[in-house]
Amino acid sequence: MQRLWLAAIFLLLGYTFWISPDLSEIAAGIALFMFGMRSLETGFKTFTGGPLENALRRSTSRLWKAIGFGIATTTVMQSSTLISLLTISFVSAEMITLAGGIGIIMGANLGTTTGAWLIAGFGLRVDIAAYAMPMLVFGVILLFNQGRTLKGLGYLLLGLAFLFLGIHFMKEGFEPFQARFDLAAYSVPGITGVLLFTLLGMAATFVMQSSHATLLLIIAALATGQVSYENALALAIGANLGTTITAVIGGWTAAVGGRRLAAAHVLFNLLTAAAAILLIQQMAWTVDRVADLVGIAEDDFLLKLALFHTLFNLLGVVMLAPFVGVMERLLTRHITFTRKPAEQPRFLYPEALKTPATAVSAVRNEVGHLYDNAYGLIALGIGLRRSVIDSRQSLTEAVRGTRRLIALDLDEVYETKIKSLHSAIVAFIGEVQQRELTEEWTQQLNQLQEASHDIVEAVKATKHLRKNLTRHGMSPDPAIRERYDALRIQIAKLLREIQVLRTEEPGAVTSLSLDPLRLALQTEHRRNMESINQMIRSRRLAPYVATSIINDAGYAFGVGENLIEASRALLISPEQTERIAGERLALDEQDLARIANAARSTVYEPNHRDLTP
């Protein structure tokens, strides 16, 4: 289907270019402009993860700060979409509040209007293509660099260069139309015209995914007299509305916080657009008065359009800023996480209750299912995808390379994928135990119930750990980052090792393979605590962060211990004698402590006894 669309678009464009070379110039201009936007986004993305995110967090404590921040960042980046999407991801990750996010969105709407000024005041008067050339050259040279920052700068320069070139080509493309057609003749007067052109502006922005590109088209068409001033105003309103579509798409897949912010974005832009449409005459009058005041010529419709764009967004901010608190409360009340239907057990069927063996096997499989869910959730909780842990990729590199935690609504997933299954397992075991069972079956069921509980505890510990991980995990302070990375690596390694064991046949040797994992967990935990204490002593860690890290080290240890215990029940042999043999050979705490101490006290000179029987 997608390929058919693509082919149809190609054919249509090809035909259009064939009949009108001028249209192909306009289209090339749009293409270059959009490519420029993409390059700018790529460039800015290389700088996210550090300074931008910290600035975001600090700048949203008050509404005016958030609005100011939105204006400033969007002015610099010239992409309200990028800022909106980033803000949605931060609100989803609970790094900033919903009110702060709404403030940024409001500011971004104002900030994006600087683009119109840039295009109207500068783009169509100066030969900006001449500025684009050196930027292209410097940009490409920087792109060949290995350094991340220089590469990012290269993308930024290239982005700007392509934006400028795009503006140039669109301007050139529209010029011939001035003589041949008069689109202005098709302009529709009255409210119908306003609504129609608003829809057109919205559609154009949605298709081009850039309100700047639409504004540029409007300004170029206005400069060449292809649209009337009134219709251009309506198109600008539509362009503003069109940007929300990308945000809605971005928010759709985000956690509940992101969905609320996307809704706030739509609400803000809709109300602003409604006010602007209703007051379009008054707005046009205000634009004339302000233009008079700031010395814009009466017939300079380009700058007037830019002024209109700024004023109507300002109207939205002034109108809605006092109601941000109300908006936040309303959205929080009405957009709650749509509780997904709880995941159903896969193996617990009434038929399985017929014999103790089938019942125990069903419970064992279901606990395995629960473990799988917990595995995916814990991996995401520590900011790694399950596929990364399943692969052979270096976990240390994956953890250190993380720039942002994956947005995740842990509470929601816990309810639907963990608690629901645990409850089903407990209920099923209760039913099995109402029947007559030997001691051996009872013992196995108890072990499995315990394992199910351990899995739940591991997920709960991840939930606690995740709270501080979102706050400090991506800290720019290397000392804090290093500690949280160590905790993430510790859990990720354990998940990988257990996953490898789960592919092996259950038996005494497989379950005994959990002992080295226990040893590694204990050694790693001790090493972590020593490092934290050392950092506190050398004042590399502030005490308030250090206490968080100490608590989180405890949670990470808890995750590990619970996962190992749960795995033991899953990896144990179904044969009783082999199970007993495994239990006899399993190491206790003292054995592990002895090995750990021996490893610490020697550089490594193992003194293994000859075990030939």
Added chain:
Amino acid sequence: MKTRTLLEKLGHFLGQDKASQREEMKSIREVLKKLKDKEKHLREELDRDLDQDERHEVQAKLDVVHAQRLKGLDRVKELRAEHSGSGKSKAAD
């Protein structure tokens, strides 16, 4: 039930503890054999070109497997002693 069958059942019942001990010994021996192979495999891995962290990890696994084997051998000795002890006491009776 014939007297002979009854006597056989009684004998089996009285010898159950011994049988389970034999089973346990057999099972531990099997596990020990697998652990020995695993230890050998880990030693071979240590000879490979590993970085320091990997070396420590393999060494730790090796230490644990070795300790498990020690425990297993001690248990086998214990079971043997119990077995021969009960044999002697029966002979004395």
